[in-house]
Amino acid sequence: MTLPDPEAGNPIRREDAYVSMLYRRLDALRADTAARLGEVSRGVGGTAQARAERDAAFSEYSGRLARLDAAENSLCFGRLDLSGGGRHYIGRIGLPSPEGDPLLVDWRAPAARPFYVATTAVPEGVHRRRHIVTRGRRVVSVDDEVLDGGAAPSEAPGAETLAGEAALLAALNAGRTGRMHDVVATLQAEQDAIIRSDHRGVLVVQGGPGTGKTAVALHRAAYLLYNRPRLAAQGVLVVGPNTTFLSYIGQVLPGLGETGVLLATVAELFPGVTADRAEPAPAAEVKGRAVMAEVLAAAVRERQAPPGVPSRLDRDARAQAVARARASGLPHNRARAVFADAIVDHLARGLAEQTRVLADRLEAEIADVLAEADVDRAVREDLAGLEGVLPQEIVDDEDDLRRELASDPDVWAEIDALWPALTPQRLLEDLFADPCRLAACASQLSEPERASLVRAPGGWSAADVPLLDEAAELLGVDDRAVRARAARERARRVEYAQGVLDIARSGDDEARETLAAGDLLDARGLADRHHEAERATVAERAAADRTWTFGHVIVDEAQELSQMAWRQLMRRCPSRSMTLVGDVAQTSDAAGTTSWGLALHPYVGDRWRLARLSVNYRTPAEIMAATVDLLAGLDPEMAPPKSVREIGMPPWRMSTSARALPERLAHHTAQEAALLGDGRLAVIVPDARTTELAAAIQTTLPDAASGPHPDLTAPIVVLSVKQAKGLEFDSVLIADPAAILNASPRGRNDLYVALTRATQRLGILHPGPAPAEIAGTVHERGSSPPTHGG
């Protein structure tokens, strides 16, 4: 294939020709992969091995087709001209020519790295970096930076460290859509360093609002899946704070060609439980404490032969059986078998002993009879034959007795009463329904704290889920037989997959060329993909299995996790290969963390790495300036992230009477929406007033979205602060900031979150005087702006 010379003539036209050629190549590879997939899908019958090979090939080709399809938008977005000659085009995926030359380099490949990190100070061997902007399949603009030519640095704030400033600012100024998009074309150096970090353990990314933590976390997931081929089979879990947030970010990874990642809240990680029960904040806070692990352990112990349960066994026997079962170190439900054995042993021994006493008595009586002179000779011989036989039979019978007792329903009724098989749900329901049980098991809590936990059974809250998970660990399931079967099944798949790989590797050249580095698998990885094709995706299988352990876990808004939630997540990631992103200044949950060190110490000690993001891409400087007093009150040490842009529109506030607030809010919402045109407006209100204020707005603007699962793509959406976490909008109106501040002990953090959601405009309506935290930093509409600049 002859490549056009991109340097001759108009650069846009030249790049357009090159990009068109890339799309033709993409189309050819798609058609080829679709044809192979069709062939495999049509195959029927054959041996078990042939079917397994077809399943594996199906999984391979459908995955490759998904990646090729996902590359359609903005396939190529950059070009690097190297100082020593040579050039790379950078894009969403790697594309080889039919002859095997690289036409496009995947953004995750090492050769693409300078595109993100090269600067005039450290050009990394790059002469020119070109950002290529496309609309559909056409190139609409190019933007060049000469890095090794001593060009004057830009005047824009932070520009000395910005890569592709024009493309970046265009992306940041664009209207929001209610869905997060990938930022692969404009990643910045500090973000790239985190995404490509080779750290294998826990990596914490701390950054203020809008610094791209979510973006970095998701791009890191895509990067790791590309560079660690086994990860696709092990699964990657992305945890977010609520379902609204997960739907906001849900398209980013599929847009990067990665569809096998499980996105979930902690509350969704217990299959079979829908955690939709409302929970008063004080109870949720208590349930989040690490001490609840001890409370639950005590609750389990309390169910193991408690003294109040009537039984025909004496105290010592019960105590011995309990001691033997506990000494096994097995979880409760598996230790039940040990307890049952001990009980059966005890009963069998007791019965045998009783029989032995009877037999001894009988023997003594026989001896007495024999001693009598007038016993008939024949009777004397019969009785003499019994001597010594009875005790031996009793010994033989003890095993039979044990077997009989082990299948005796009465014995099991006793075992059930003393050591019941328990589900996590049953354990928790019984515990929370009974103040006496709580008093016995939770002496570490104060009386009011215990009282906050008492409730009638019926449904589960989000704070219950880590407790259910902890209980499931303490109780265990006796699934040894199932696991052994699964291990045998996997060994069989690995064997078949090896056969598939041998065939694929001896296939035609084109098939091999289109296998990108990320596609190369060993037999075990392929076997797992094959299993995936047979039944469900890795994400689906992981979602259905509480004990699934992931190859990598990413937690967004990680500061919100309670100590019990950390325990739950750590169990899902024994390798501790984790990326945790968050901002301790934005912690809303009373059970959340204010220190990464404290949260992580129980699991990894000091062995975790901290990376910081310092540039705010979302919030304009004028809005960040409005948070200065609030942030100082939160933590005087904490510096707000530096905004990458100013927009010339200071935020405003307006006072209203408490009674007029709903009506004024509706009025200003309508006014803002009209100003915005195509953009997205969020009205952020105190949690407790969401329904009331949404209704007021909907009287004037019936299409405004609200409720537990609001449509974020609607032009206007009314949200509580909790729901707004992690989201962003072109314009934000905040109602009643004082109520947000006073609603919880983390009220300041909540107001900080609300203030930092806007990409363009921010307005605040406050009943009565403005809270001190914003009175001096946000100017009152109609008065002159505060003197400090943005």
Ligand SMILES: Nc1ncnc2c1ncn2[C@@H]1O[C@H](COP(=O)(O)OP(=O)(O)OP(=O)(O)O)[C@@H](O)[C@H]1O
């Ligand atoms: N390199 C980049 N190029 C273009 N846009 C970017 C870049 N980095 C971040 N952004 C954009 O900045 C905005 C904020 O990013 P993101 O939501 O990831 O920040 P965050 O740190 O998670 O914020 P918060 O903690 O406030 O929720 C998003 O619109 C994101 O797309």
